[in-house]
Amino acid sequence: xxxxxxxxxxxxxxxxxxxxxxxxxxxxxxxxxxxxxxxxxxxxxxxxxxxxxxxxxxxxxxxxxxxxxxxxxxxxxxxxxxxxxxxxxxxxxxxxxxxxxxxxxxxxxxxxxxxxxxxxxxxxxxxxxxxxxxxxxxxxxxxxxxxxxxxxxxxxxxxxxxxxxxxxxxxxxxxxxxxxxxxxxxxxxxxxxxxxxxxxxxxxxxxxxxxxxxxxxxxxxxxxxxxxxxxxxxxxxxxxxxxxxxxxxxxxxxxxxxxxxxxxxxxxxxxxxxxxxxxxxxxxxxxxxxxxxxxxxxxxxxxxxxxxxxxxxxxxxxxxxxxxxxxxxxxxxxxxxxxxxxxxxxxxxxxxxxxxxxxxxxxxxxxxxx
Numbered sequence: 001x002x003x004x005x006x007x008x009x010x011x012x013x014x015x016x017x018x019x020x021x022x023x024x025x026x027x028x029x030x031x032x033x034x035x036x037x038x039x040x041x042x043x044x045x046x047x048x049x050x051x052x053x054x055x056x057x058x059x060x061x062x063x064x065x066x067x068x069x070x071x072x073x074x075x076x077x078x079x080x081x082x083x084x085x086x087x088x089x090x091x092x093x094x095x096x097x098x099x100x101x102x103x104x105x106x107x108x109x110x111x112x113x114x115x116x117x118x119x120x121x122x123x124x125x126x127x128x129x130x131x132x133x134x135x136x137x138x139x140x141x142x143x144x145x146x147x148x149x150x151x152x153x154x155x156x157x158x159x160x161x162x163x164x165x166x167x168x169x170x171x172x173x174x175x176x177x178x179x180x181x182x183x184x185x186x187x188x189x190x191x192x193x194x195x196x197x198x199x200x201x202x203x204x205x206x207x208x209x210x211x212x213x214x215x216x217x218x219x220x221x222x223x224x225x226x227x228x229x230x231x232x233x234x235x236x237x238x239x240x241x242x243x244x245x246x247x248x249x250x251x252x253x254x255x256x257x258x259x260x261x262x263x264x265x266x267x268x269x270x271x272x273x274x275x276x277x278x279x280x281x282x283x284x285x286x287x288x289x290x291x292x293x294x295x296x297x298x299x300x301x302x303x304x305x306x307x308x309x310x311x312x313x314x315x316x317x318x319x320x321x322x323x324x325x326x327x328x329x330x331x332x333x334x335x336x337x338x339x340x341x342x343x344x345x346x347x348x349x350x351x352x353x354x355x356x357x358x359x360x361x362x363x364x365x366x367x368x369x370x
Contacts, residue, residue, distance in 0.1 A: 034075060038368035042352065043077045046361040048090075049354040051099040051157070051288070052344045056106070060344065060352060060363065063113060065095035069130075069137060072363060074346070083130070083137040089118045092151025094125075098220075100158040100166065102194070109133060110194075112166060114156045116149040125149040125156065127168060127192075143196030144208060147185045150174040153232075157220035157288070161227075165199060166192050168208070169217035169229060176252035179213050187214045187251060189229060189243050203246035213249035213272065217241075219289030219306060226323045230286040230306055231275075238286040239275035240304065240317065240326065247273040256280075277317055277326040284311030287356075288342030292316075294349030297369060307340035309356060314340060332369050337362065 048065035055061045060072040062079075067088030071080045088096045094116035102110040109132040116125050125147040130137040143166070153171030160166055172179045172187035179187025182204055190208040193199055198206055219230030219240075227243040237256025241249055248270045250263070256278035258267035266272065279286070287307045292300040299316075304326075306315040313334040317326045333340075333353075341356035351366040 035365075038366070038370065040365050041077075041362050042074055042365050043072050043079050043363045044360055046079075046354070046363065048095070048341075048356055048358055049361055049363065050095070050097050050341055050356075052342050052352055052354050052363060053099060053101060054344050054346045054352070055101060061099065061101065061111070062354070062363070063096045063099045065090050065093075065097070067096045067115070069096070069099070069111070069113065074350075074352070074365065077363075080135065082132070082135060085113075085115060087117045088115045089123065091116065091123060091149075094123065094149055094151060094154050097154065097156045098158040098168075100160045103160055103162070103164065105132075111137065112143070112158055112160070112194075114158055114168060116154060123149045123151075125154055125170070125173075127158070127166070127196075129194075129196075141196075143194075144168070144185075144190070144192060148173040148175065148178070153216040155217055157218060157229075159220045159222060159227075160194070161222055164194050166194055167210070167220060167227065168192070169214065169220055171216035172214070172251070176215070179215065179251045180248070180253075182207070182209050182212055185209065188212050189214065189217065189220075189227075210245060211243050211247050211249060211273075213251045213254070213270075215251040218287045221289050221291050221304065223291045223304075223319075224323055228276075228289065228304060230289045232285060233279065233283050235283060236279075236281050237275075238279040238283045238308075240277040240286070240289075240306065241273065241275045242324070244273055247271060249273055249275075276324070277329070284313075284315075285309035285339075286315075287340065288354075290343045290345050290351075292345055292349075292351065294345070296349030296367065297351070300351075300369075305343050305345070305351065307343050307353060309339040309341065312336075312338055312340065314343070314353065333366075337364060 051063040053061045067085040096115040126145040131139040150173040155169040168190040178184040189211045191210040216232040217229040231239045250272045253266040304317040314332045338357040
């Protein structure tokens with residue numbers, strides 16, 4: 001597909017990064033000669049894709065856990081590798097994880113990624129900014145570093161809001177107690193400026209910590225000013241939370257709602273924010289999440305779309321009008337594609353899923369769920 005002309009550029013960037021694209025924001029040329037299949041494989045032979053984003057150039061931007069950053073032409077499936085980060089160390093669930101693009105990408109062609117690496121025998125995580133040009137990425141600048149990592153529970157999604165703040169989810173890196181320690185960056189939702197500095201209005205002076213008590217949040221989406229995060233539970237109670245400033249989300253003392261005797265007391269003492277949805281007595285391994293509100297698939301309107309790994313299905317979580325509650329849910333594509341890591345939505349209302357099977361992983365396009 002041709003890149004969108006500059007007339008559309010800034011609108012498409014803003015739509016993409018807010019995850020709340022207006023229904024009339026479709027590029028006119030996007031419908032021309034598009035494959036007609038309602039469900040089709042766009043790209044295959046991938047290795048643990050982790051993040052997929054609909055970019056301002058009308059391509060899907062993708063990270064793979066082994067360190068590769070690519071652009072995918074969604075009509076043809078052509079995968080263009082931009083960079084393989086040699087420093088990335090993929091141990092267990094670790095490696096190259098979340099990614100975000102600068103809201104004014106045409107003028108400031110920066111991408112932000114988070115990845116795990118090894119230094120002096122320590123496994124760590126950091127956030128790095130790269131500059132895009134001439135079909136490659138250069139000039140890495142470290143924005144945040146020395147976050148503990150492990151073979152499990154590393155998070156991590158990135159998101160940039162309309163105020164040019166970068167949001168980062170981190171896992172507890174197998175040290176559950178760190179989630180309650182506001183002096184540790186692990187088990188948190190973090191918030192920094194795009195240059196790596198700490199915003200003056202963060203709740204803890206000089207700290208990137210915004211909220212705490214998280215186990216392993218791997219989904220992050222902003223809808224109408226509300227920030228939602230999906231989070232892995234231990235063996236029960238995967239969660240979807242509304243993220244609020246300086247709120248405690250309970251881990252490891254609380255799993256899901258505050259509904260057990262010990263949890264009720266902890267929640268009352270520590271200002272715990274209960275989830276708006278949980279998976280109940282088992283886990284489905286919640287991962288990437290996006291917002292859908294397009295006429296192409298009207299039954300998904302005003303819903304969070306949530307991918308699951310162990311559950312191997314897509315959850316459609318219907319939001320209340322004010323976005324504060326989940327009023328119901330349905331599941332789609334159960335066991336159709338295997339483990340699902342992430343989801344993104346194009347301005348035309350097409351939904352893209354990426355698998356996490358480790359064997360011929362795919363990016364799949366959904367134009368209609370039927």
